Amino acid sequence: MADVARVPGVPAQLRLIAGLRWSLLKNGLRQKNNRWDLVGVIVAGVFGALLVVGLCFAFFAGAYALLAKNRASWMALLFWAIFLWWQVFPVFVAGFGANFEFKTLLRFPLSRRTFYLLGLGYGFADFAAVSAICWLAAMVLGAAVARPEVLPVMAAVSVLFVLINVTLERLIGSWLEKILARRKTRELFIGLFVLSMVSLNFLNPVLQRYGRAASPKILEYLPYLAWLPGSLAGSAVAGAVHGDPRAFLLGTAGLFVWLVVTSGLLWRRFAAQYRGEEISESAAPTPTKRNTASAAAAEEARGQNSNGEWLPLVPATVAAVVLKEFRYLTRNGMAFLTLLLPPIMVVFFTLQFGKGSALREHSLKPEMFFPAIMAYLILILISPAYNAFAYEGKGIQTYFMAPLRFQDVLMGKNLFLAALITVELSLSLALLVWRVGWPSAAMFVATIGAGAFAVMGQLTIANWSSLSFPKKMEIGKMKGQRNSGIAVWTALGVQIVVAAICTVIILAGRLLGNAWVPAMAFTGLTVAAAGGYAASLGPLSRLAEKKRELLIETLCR
Amino acid sequence: MSEIAIATEKLTRTFGALTAVDAIDLKVQAGCFFGFLGPNGAGKSTTIKMLTGLLGPTSGRMELLGLDFEKHPVEVKRQIGVVPEGMGLFERLTGVEYLRFVGRMYGLDRATTEKRAQELLEFMQLADREKTLIADYSHGMKKKLALAAAVIHGPRILFLDEPFEGVDALAAGALKALLGRMTERGVTIFLTSHVLEIVERLCSHVAIIHQGRLVAQGSLEELRAGVAGSEGDSKTLEQIFLSIVGQSGAEQARLEELTWLT
Numbered sequence: 001m002a003d004v005a006r007v008p009g010v011p012a013q014l015r016l017i018a019g020l021r022w023s024l025l026k027n028g029l030r031q032k033n034n035r036w037d038l039v040g041v042i043v044a045g046v047f048g049a050l051l052v053v054g055l056c057f058a059f060f061a062g063a064y065a066l067l068a069k070n071r072a073s074w075m076a077l078l079f080w081a082i083f084l085w086w087q088v089f090p091v092f093v094a095g096f097g098a099n100f101e102f103k104t105l106l107r108f109p110l111s112r113r114t115f116y117l118l119g120l121g122y123g124f125a126d127f128a129a130v131s132a133i134c135w136l137a138a139m140v141l142g143a144a145v146a147r148p149e150v151l152p153v154m155a156a157v158s159v160l161f162v163l164i165n166v167t168l169e170r171l172i173g174s175w176l177e178k179i180l181a182r183r184k185t186r187e188l189f190i191g192l193f194v195l196s197m198v199s200l201n202f203l204n205p206v207l208q209r210y211g212r213a214a215s216p217k218i219l220e221y222l223p224y225l226a227w228l229p230g231s232l233a234g235s236a237v238a239g240a241v242h243g244d245p246r247a248f249l250l251g252t253a254g255l256f257v258w259l260v261v262t263s264g265l266l267w268r269r270f271a272a273q274y275r276g277e278e279i280s281e282s283a284a285p286t287p288t289k290r291n292t293a294s295a296a297a298a299e300e301a302r303g304q305n306s307n308g309e310w311l312p313l314v315p316a317t318v319a320a321v322v323l324k325e326f327r328y329l330t331r332n333g334m335a336f337l338t339l340l341l342p343p344i345m346v347v348f349f350t351l352q353f354g355k356g357s358a359l360r361e362h363s364l365k366p367e368m369f370f371p372a373i374m375a376y377l378i379l380i381l382i383s384p385a386y387n388a389f390a391y392e393g394k395g396i397q398t399y400f401m402a403p404l405r406f407q408d409v410l411m412g413k414n415l416f417l418a419a420l421i422t423v424e425l426s427l428s429l430a431l432l433v434w435r436v437g438w439p440s441a442a443m444f445v446a447t448i449g450a451g452a453f454a455v456m457g458q459l460t461i462a463n464w465s466s467l468s469f470p471k472k473m474e475i476g477k478m479k480g481q482r483n484s485g486i487a488v489w490t491a492l493g494v495q496i497v498v499a500a501i502c503t504v505i506i507l508a509g510r511l512l513g514n515a516w517v518p519a520m521a522f523t524g525l526t527v528a529a530a531g532g533y534a535a536s537l538g539p540l541s542r543l544a545e546k547k548r549e550l551l552i553e554t555l556c557r
Numbered sequence: 558m559s560e561i562a563i564a565t566e567k568l569t570r571t572f573g574a575l576t577a578v579d580a581i582d583l584k585v586q587a588g589c590f591f592g593f594l595g596p597n598g599a600g601k602s603t604t605i606k607m608l609t610g611l612l613g614p615t616s617g618r619m620e621l622l623g624l625d626f627e628k629h630p631v632e633v634k635r636q637i638g639v640v641p642e643g644m645g646l647f648e649r650l651t652g653v654e655y656l657r658f659v660g661r662m663y664g665l666d667r668a669t670t671e672k673r674a675q676e677l678l679e680f681m682q683l684a685d686r687e688k689t690l691i692a693d694y695s696h697g698m699k700k701k702l703a704l705a706a707a708v709i710h711g712p713r714i715l716f717l718d719e720p721f722e723g724v725d726a727l728a729a730g731a732l733k734a735l736l737g738r739m740t741e742r743g744v745t746i747f748l749t750s751h752v753l754e755i756v757e758r759l760c761s762h763v764a765i766i767h768q769g770r771l772v773a774q775g776s777l778e779e780l781r782a783g784v785a786g787s788e789g790d791s792k793t794l795e796q797i798f799l800s801i802v803g804q805s806g807a808e809q810a811r812l813e814e815l816t817w818l819t
Contacts, residue, residue, distance in 0.1 A: 327649065328649050398645050398647065403634035475649065548611065
């Protein structure tokens, strides 16, 4: 029999939860790797505080102005702003933040009711909730100053609104917890998230092109928003202000319905967790029993079982690394998505600046577009080379245990990246030709030459950077997924130098009046860069041996 | 006199002011099942890392199969297999893809790699997880795969860092049989484990490292004989181990203080 004197009550447990969240925040600061990380957090904290306080004034003034000028029906806008912030911001943060599995609290002796209340309490203790409550309080204050008789209604509606928001946020949060706990769904979620963020770039061109035509359609759907909490809260307040009891009662009743429904759904979610729902990776996938010998034969027949012979001119170890890189790419949703970026960006830039763009007077000629876009795309595509071992994890040990020269690993990685860049640039160039037309033959050849030089020239330094400043990254995570600071600065410095060289050569061609001079110059530079690359492999192999402890320690952490 | 598979001379590794491995002289005979024991932080993993090329020694020499590791790293690595601490797997590959990759990295041709990969997966009971990424394997499955990868090229020395940790009894039995067969064929197995019963059952020779220093080395009989007292012959490896690393009985005294637990 455990000698527990008594189980702490709900208030005491809520205090414990608040303490836990505070400790997590405090320890998160303590674990910052360097002072720049800490400075970043402090700056973000100050910025966050300013945002909350500044918007408190804005909400106060907004509520005051709307009620003082008898425009209470517009109060819905303020409620909507808070509603969107409260529901969207935590989703945004979920991908980046440390994922605390709330259900881990189930190891403690909690009743289902207490677990539910703690879950709600947990929802009150995050940045979105605290800031939203501050803004709502400011709104209530602003409304009360403008129309003191509205205070009871505003307060009651705000309390309901808070309860709905915290319940809905916890409901979405618990589903997100479930999604993010499993690797596949987590990666899919983050991939879609990034893609949607990239898609925002197209908002402006799309609005410019289709905005006028689409606005009547959008207006058609606006009335449906009246059934959502932001509109209902605004309607209840407006009804009270305008002496319209029907609007007030409908709004308040609607909020109650929302509260009951979201509470019921959240109760079901928490009940599933309480019963011991398994959401993590440890639930192993169902095995698919196959005859492996025949499966291998089938794969062989499909030609998918090759482990190097498909690259006849390179050693088997290099080919094995190339194949492994290919497989890693296809299983890294984020990296895979970055392959979509170049063609997307070509379409985006040509929509913005190409012929027929919204900014016709600033439209660029193919002569400028080709080298500019090529430089931009290489900038995007080559950046992973500066931290080429980021995703190896503990697998890095295999390279050091195997009987090979490390240059084989570097060559395999570089070969794969070069092939990938070639495919991506070919696709992007085809899109460019379609969107803006062909440049002159000389400029086309010069651009290709510049691209080859830029890639070849950077690979040597990128290899050195990968060995000297490794930084572990994890597939399917967003928090902290960036190269080390020195690798970033190295990449930036090299890219500036390469871009400057390319620009000078292209301008020299113009000054000399011979459009083929850049093409010849880039050919020479590419040959020289290739020679430098070949010569660097031996020393880099020795450097890898020297840096193996750093690599293993950093990547196996 | 049988061939020496592993020999170290004053092998030392320091990390700043800490000497993790302090001038150890190991001698492991070929074909021997060798247990390398020590308490947490004694220097076992550091020693294995040095012997497998994952960590450079600060000073001292290592010879494996008569080859100086520093002078012939590639030749040595070709003849050894390793299950390192953390297992060293590429978690975004499937089991069969990883074995194919490792086979090719060790210089096996495609057909041999394929055949051995399939056979090893069958033996390790991982063949039905053909499409599953290693990231989704359980700990025990990862351990079995790491062992399969360590033996795919037919090594002459096998280094195993805690090979049975997290492996179920059924699989552990199969692994032990596999390792036993390998030693019969002359493969040297160098194993670390915290489970002293396993070491006692499998290993013919044992070395004990404590605070970076080699404090005992020899066959189990030699170690028993070296333990003071008339009961030396009947002592278990655990008792020998505890007497050598200097268990003072302080734990018992501390346990007495936890009266509320009993």
